[in-house]
Amino acid sequence: MDLFRSAPIAQPLAARLRAANLDEYVGQEHLLARGKPLREALEQGALHSMIFWGPPGVGKTTLARLLAEVSDAHFETVSAVLAGVKEIRQAVEVAKQQAGQYGRRTILFVDEVHRFNKSQQDAFLPYVEDGTLIFIGATTENPSFELNNALLSRARVYVLKSLDEAALNKLVQRALTEERGLGKRQLSLSDEGFQMLLSAADGDGRRLLNLLENASDLAEDNSEIGVDLLQSLLGDTRRRFDKGGEAFYDQISALHKSVRGSNPDGALYWFARMLDGGCDPLYLARRVVRMASEDIGNADPRALSLCLAAWDVQERLGSPEGELAVAQAITYLACAPKSNAVYMGFKAAMRSAAEHGSLEVPLHLRNAPTKLMKQLGYGDEYRYAHDEPDAYAAGEDYFPDALEPQAFYRPVPRGLELKIGEKLNHLAQLDRLSPRQRRKS
Secondary structure: OOOHOOOOOOHHHHHOOOOOOOOOOOOOHHHHHOOOOOHHHHHOOOOOOOEEEOOOOOOOHHHHHHHHHHOOEEEEEOOOOOHHHHHHHHHHHHHHHHHHHOOOOOEEEEHHHOOOOOHHHOOOOHHHOOOOOEEEEOOOOOOOHHHOOHHHOOOOOEOOOOOOOHHHHHHHHHHHHHHOOOOHOOOOOHHHOOOOOOOHHOOOOOHHHHHHHHHHHHHEEEEEEEOHHHHHHHHOOOOOOOOOOOOOHHHHHHHHHHHHOOOHHHHHHHHHHHHHHOOOHHHHHHHHHHHHHHHHHHHHHHHHHHHHHHHHHHHHOOOHHHHHHHHHHHHHHOOOOOOHHHHHHHHHHHHHHHHHHOOOOOOOHHHHHHHHHOOOOOOOOOOOOHOOOOOOOOOOOOOOOOOOOOOOOOOOOHHHOOOHHHHHHHHHOOOOOHHHHHHHH
């Protein structure tokens, strides 16, 4: 029978090196350094419900466990990926038993809490409210969008940051030297090797340790983990990029703002970051077309044509040739004169249309294709602009009778809109007594 008995499964390196106390915990100094709010709450035993919001592998679960240990609280955990209301109720029953039999508080840690739907999130509320549970949720998504307001109002949100180079270096040194890590094998890592792991980990401590463990499995004892070995292991590693998630929208926002701020270098960087993370180039091409209308507009109308051409090139050539055309369009937009006059004018016109409802088209602006329509006055007093001096019907009114003329489009004094503004000002000076006033008189 012993022949079929399985050997114990060793824990992964990341699990073996999980911090056993706050002094071993790496990163998040902005929350846990002496005098910082979360550290103060811990030292005073003032536990409260909270949300840990941060990217993967920065210590959300570990921190929740440490909070339970420091406060001598019972620790229950559920994963929103696997659990439902049934598991929540079971955790509540355990919490009641802990309070009744041992007088202990219970921390309920909910991993991936954003995956719970509204009714599942609501299930926590009465037990958080009456103190049965101290709720700690972990999420990689923006709580403002993913969590109920009722739950957010009962928990304090703490933002956890990606681990920096110093924090990741501490993890590597512990992994290579401690007995529970790889210390028995006497492995080493060069500075170049560490930089390769650092780049591949992208601020994710768990990912760093998993990669290091994979590399150690291929290395000989009492040796250096070689650069060639790491290169073959890492391959084409992608940066953190979650399409549809917080990082996705943060990066497209950074690209758009760099273009708007006339910084081609920053715009190219964020474009490259999104491509490196696996973003669909066609999505970026579409967004670039939007930027041409929103932020350049008529200050340089060529920008829209250039961006449409870049989109067409991306569709025709694909990657990587197409990305160069999109990069060309991005740098052109960043360097072009800026105007949001069309964007703001369009938004103002939409607000006016929604506010004033279905106002009738004035008779003089209506078409009259039939005899009856002509008898009803359709098209009467309409002035054909091409028959007027300078092809402009001075004083003509193009708004409904119940609505005073509005100035939605206000060109900026930059680029071509400088000339457009001068023309509109000239035409305004030609307007004297309007046809509306003549019709009303």
